[in-house]
Amino acid sequence: MKNILLGISGSIAAYKAADLASRLTGDGYQVNVIMTKGATAFLTPLTLQTLSKNRVYTDVFREENPAEVVHIALAEKADLLLVAPASADVIGKMANGIADDMLTSTVLAVRGIPRYVAPAMNTRMYENPAVQENLARLRRFGYEIIPPKEARLACGEIGTGALAEVSVLVETVEKRLQSGGNAS
Numbered sequence: 001m002k003n004i005l006l007g008i009s010g011s012i013a014a015y016k017a018a019d020l021a022s023r024l025t026g027d028g029y030q031v032n033v034i035m036t037k038g039a040t041a042f043l044t045p046l047t048l049q050t051l052s053k054n055r056v057y058t059d060v061f062r063e064e065n066p067a068e069v070v071h072i073a074l075a076e077k078a079d080l081l082l083v084a085p086a087s088a089d090v091i092g093k094m095a096n097g098i099a100d101d102m103l104t105s106t107v108l109a110v111r112g113i114p115r116y117v118a119p120a121m122n123t124r125m126y127e128n129p130a131v132q133e134n135l136a137r138l139r140r141f142g143y144e145i146i147p148p149k150e151a152r153l154a155c156g157e158i159g160t161g162a163l164a165e166v167s168v169l170v171e172t173v174e175k176r177l178q179s180g181g182n183a184s
Helices: 012-026 037-042 045-052 070-077 088-095 102-109 123-127 129-140 166-178
Strands: 003-008 030-035 080-086 115-119 149-152 158-162
Touching: 003 012, 003 070, 003 102, 012 030, 012 037, 012 045, 012 080, 012 166, 030 037, 030 045, 030 070, 030 102, 070 102, 080 088, 080 102, 080 166, 088 102, 088 115, 088 129, 115 129, 115 166, 123 129, 123 158
Parallel strands: 003 030, 003 080, 080 115
Antiparallel strands: 149 158
């Protein structure tokens, strides 16, 4: 069984991660979820635990098994990393090697597997040169970016920044894992 590491950051689109986790689990994947503090403001860890059938990780300092460093163990057993939704904050941290929470610490430990980032934020934020440079940097580091779509955003504006459709995320992950899942 392939293991997907699903990172969820603080974005209104976090609610879509429930459907994403449910569909991936239903398709026979092992899904380990890591949520940032911001993500838990939009969606509860219990929801993701129920849908993924696994413990949800939120605290890098919560180590229940003294024989294991959780963020390293999660990175080692993952076959694919997907951060969806990826907020501007998390994208910036990932692009600059900042590891100040469970998600970013685990992301830094991931090696040799496909890594995907699916941005979700307001158009103005998405188009900001700093965010675009951080996405370019992640591409240079070997991440694949699943682009956001144009839609009505939480602020009411219509623009690019909405999380890609869950079906697109699932299809991208499944296609990559079925093709062998080698890192790019």
